[in-house]
Amino acid sequence: MKKLMLGLFVAFGISACSLGDDTKYEDCGANTIVEFTGFPFACNYSIKTPPPNSAVTVVNSQTKMDQLFEKHTNSCSVASDPSIDFTKQYLVGVFAGPKPTTGYAIKITSIVENGCEIIVNYYEKVPAANEAVSQVTTNPYDMVLIPKTSKGFIFIKTNESPDNMIIGNFSNQCTGADCQKFFQINDYNTLKFLNVASGQYDFSQYRYTPTIKRGEYTLLLKDIPAEILALKGQTKTYGTPNESTLGGIYFEMNQSSVITRIYIDNNDTADQTAAVKAFKKLLQDKITSLK
Template sequence: MKKLMLGLFVAFGISACSLGDDTKYADCGASTLVEFTGFPLLCNYSVKTPPTTAAVTVVGSQTKMDDLFSKHANSCNVSSDPNIDFTKNYLVGVFAGPKPTTGYSIKITSIVEDACQVVVNYYEKAPGANENVSQTPTNPFDVVLIPKTSKPFIFFKREESSNNIIVGSYSNQCTGADCQKFFQINDYNTLKFLNVEAGQYDFSQYKYVPTIKRGEYTLLLKDVPAEILALNGQTKTYGTPNESAQGGVYFELNQNAVITRVYIDNADTADQTAAIKAFKKIIQDKITSLK
């Protein structure tokens, strides 16, 4: 397991990773989960100078934020609040460094703290063997907001799968704040997306809050009907959920970088087989349990 150590005395900038430095880790007793919020940085900011190697950052002031990132008009299709209250929060980020193609990513999965330190767990993904990639160089990163702290930070690289399922209940007639419920289910945590707007299902543009639940993706995958698995990257709609007042349920399977999307009318329409109706009920119950 690789460890990246970053003390607060160097935390407020993009700093090169120090690998394998076990001497800086202290066993300080039981740890507790740190609540954090995913922050869609690219909606309103760009990195001024991407790091030339793997790096981490902890940003604790607007001045340092302005040093590292350029602010621009919202480029997402949804409303996005670009402001961070640095009297209450830190922006924590992990940077994978330059990559030769698309298909790479890096993701913060959980954050815990004990009496001595804050531990940030993350994983990195490389393109799969059969994944379609372009020869465009990339510099993947991930950032989250956490409550302000005086403790030093340690970054742990974990082994995790990027495969996930997104489920949601939606209606194009839904206009209230957070009236649509969408969740990403991974094998390392479950994310609740905040204030999802009707018809805007690019989830990289939403803030989110996590719940640490392990193995949920693998469990739900067992319930996916064969006819949905056979779509293998296609999109299919059952009934007319976008036209009906009752709306429908959304299912997205991201498996080995192949994305399959399904929209199912809440009403039992003629094109829904018994397996689809049963799976729709599983999704509806799952959403209810996650609310």
């Protein structure tokens, strides 16, 4: 397990510290969960100078934000709030460093704190076997917002599977803020995406809040009907959920970077087999329980 200690009051330049250093740290008692918010950073900001190696940053002021990042016009298809109130929040980032192709990623999975330190857990993804990649240099990173703190930071690399599912209910009749409910289910946490717009299902453009719960992806995987598993990498719609006043259920599965998308009418339509209807009911109940 790799650890990095980052004192809060040192200069937080991206290159100030690199990931992968073994550092002893003090045992400061039991850990409690730190609530954080996923931040769609790329919608409104770019990195002025990408770090030459793996690195971390904790940005605790607008001055530091302006030093490290360039603000630009929103590049996402939905409205994206770029604001950070540094009197209440800090921006925490992990950077994987330059990679030779696409298919790499780095992700913050959980954050805990004890009496003297904040512990940020993250994992790194490499291209899956047979994953199609482009021969271009990439610089993967992940950014989250945490409550303001005076504690030091430790970053710990863990081993996690990047496979996940996204489930949600959608309707063209849904016009209020956050009336559509969408969740990403991993084996290390569950993310609730905030204010998902109708038909806009690129989830990288939404803020999210996590619930730390292990093993949910593996449990749900057992209940997917064989006919949906067989659609690997395809998109299929059951019924006409976009025309239905009841809307539909969205299901997305990302396995070894192969993405399958399913839209299921909330009405029971002729093309829905008994297995699909049962799976739809399971997803409906799961979404209700996660709200």
